[in-house]
Amino acid sequence: FSEPVDTRAVPTYLAVISHPMDFGTMREKVKAKVYKSLAQFEADFWLVIGNCKKFNEAGSIYWREADKI
Numbered sequence: 001f002s003e004p005v006d007t008r009a010v011p012t013y014l015a016v017i018s019h020p021m022d023f024g025t026m027r028e029k030v031k032a033k034v035y036k037s038l039a040q041f042e043a044d045f046w047l048v049i050g051n052c053k054k055f056n057e058a059g060s061i062y063w064r065e066a067d068k069i
Contacts, residue, residue, distance in 0.1 A: 016055050021047040
């Protein structure tokens with residue numbers, strides 16, 4: 001969640017996830033004042049969660065952690 005998925009280690013990721021997002025990228029976007037509204041920030045937050053659940057099998061540790069957040 002905190003850094004972009006390493007697509008060298010997970011080569012199928014970009015075939016499944018068309019718009020990757022992570023909390024580190026979000027942090028940089030906050031620092032750069034990219035977000036113009038709370039809605040934009042929330043959209044990226046839910047993208048992180050949604051991407052995780054889309055890529056990982058339901059019930060996996062990653063899926064469960066996304067569900068907790």
